[in-house]
Amino acid sequence: MSTSRNATLEAWMAENGYSSNSLADAVNSAVGDLTGKVGGLDGSSVRDWKAGRVRWPKSATRVALEKVTGLPAAALGFVPRGRAPSSALAPPPEDPVERRRFLTAGTALAAATVTASSGSSRRIGTSDVDRLQQRFTEIIASDHRHGGRLGIEQKSLALAGEALALQSSGSASQRVRAYVYACAAAFRSSAMWAAIDGRRFGEAMLHMREAQALAELSADPAIKFRIWSHAGTLYRHMGRPMEAMAANDVARSLSITRRDPLFASLGLARQAAIHGVAGNATAARRSFARAQDAMDRADPRANRPVWMISFYDQAELDSLALTGYLALGDYETAEAHAHRCLAALRPHMQRSKAIATARLACAQLGQEDVGPAVATAMSVSRNAGAHHPRVARMLRSFHTKLRATAPNSPTTRMWNQYVHATWKDSV
Structure with missing residues (x-):
């Protein structure tokens, strides 16, 4: 049986910098995320896709590939079994949960691409x-x-x-x-x-x-900073401080941090939080002091992107200090920054308020102030406690530490009753 090469997949791989081996590795990892068992593809598997010898990958592999690329398999040049090639952009008959979860964007992009290629062009x-x-x-x-x-x-x-x-x-x-x-x-x-x-x-x-x-295609230093700074935060949350520091250093090395002290301040504040996770108290304190100095020098009237002006201010700097000192076990300093953060938060920062409040409760409990800690934890938004993964995780940690700190306290019993009535399985 004759086969035709999957030129669409080859073009996507070339545009996105994937070799056969690297795409196989990425799909294997995504299979692991979906099924709990890493996939078994290698470079020859992807070469079979490109050569057209495999026209429609197996279900788990296909969903993982769609997760990696952000596109439906049909938009990558694969043809559902029993379909003619001309119908390749039609969706396959099945609609697994993971496909719906990850591929909303891919469907929109495929539809837009079809519209664009229909001959209409504009400026x-x-x-x-x-x-x-x-x-x-x-x-x-x-x-x-x-x-x-x-x-x-x-x-x-x-x-x-x-x-x-x-x-x-x-x-x-x-x-x-x-x-x-x-x-x-x-x-x-x-x-x-x-x-x-x-x-x-x-x-x-x-x-x-x-x-x-x-971001490289855009050559926009502000968005490059945002992405690399987020990368540092990602690695910090994953408990990988060395990678977090390296990623944050890339953000801090960009020219925008030399032009605008506010960007320098954010980079330094996130660096300090990373030092906190790494257990380096001296470096954390030094970086927070430098972050505060840079913020104090920043021109509040400067033209900045909306993502920056909407969140980074004194409250966010104190939130990052709260994170760093909490990780260091310096609960008194952490509590002080928590109160400063909550006092300065703008009204629209509901997510940040819930996170800072949960961290304040942990800082108070770290000082064995059981009554204030429980009162603070009970003030966390019920919606955030039930639906925000980070807040729910912090409250679970608080719950465990409270039971270890004061297992027979009436306050602990009150907290247990509150948890059962409010969040049930969330904490």
Whole structure:
């Protein structure tokens, strides 16, 4: 039986810098995330795909491939069994849960690509960029309210796909194309952040790689800073401080940190939090002091991207200090920064308020102030305690430490009753 090469897959691999071996490794890892058992593909498996010898991969492999690429298998040139090649962009008859979970964006991108290739062409202009930036502002606002939600990750991924599809829909100046790539990178970095915040670290790593590639195409130093700074946070949450420091150092080495002290401050504050996780108290204190000095020198009137001005201020610096000192076991200093953070938080920062409140409870419990600690923990938003993975994890840790610190206390019994009535299985 004759076979035709899968030129679509080959083009995607070339554009995204994947060799046969590296794509096999990425898919194997994604199979592991989905099934609990790492896949068994090698470079020859991917070469079979490219050669057309395998026209429709097996179910788990296909879902993993779609997770890695962000595209439906049909949009990658694969043909569902029993279908003619001309119907390759039609969805396969099955719709597994994981396919729906990861591929909202891929479907949108495939549809946009079909529309773009139908012969219609137009001039892409600043109004298109303005529209994308408005959607990005909506993503930022949603993140501040909720944070970590899978829906935010999926919407960000879909909007990144729309931005990339726009590149194929018409002609544009080099400047406008760079702006559109920057928008795509921004959306992908928001998907990355939502995955980090939701403790979906495997997905965050995939978004990180794509965001970094798009940021290079945009040549935008601000979005490069955001992505590498997020990478540092990702590794910190994964308990890998050396990689966290290396990624954050990339962000801090960018020219924008020399031009704008506020960017320098954020890089230093996140560096200090990493030092806290690594147990280096002296370096953490020094970096926090430098972060504060840089913030004090920053011009509040400077023109900055919306993602920066919407979250980084004195409250966020104190939140990062709270994180670092809590990790160091310096509970008194952590509590002081927690109170400063909560006093300065802007009203829209609901996600940040819940995280800081949960951390304050942990800092108070670390000082064996059981009554205030329980009162603080009980003030955490019920919605955040039930639905935000990081907050729920902190409250579970608080619950365990409380029972170890004061197992027979009436306050502990009150907390247990509150947990049962409020969150049940969440804590």
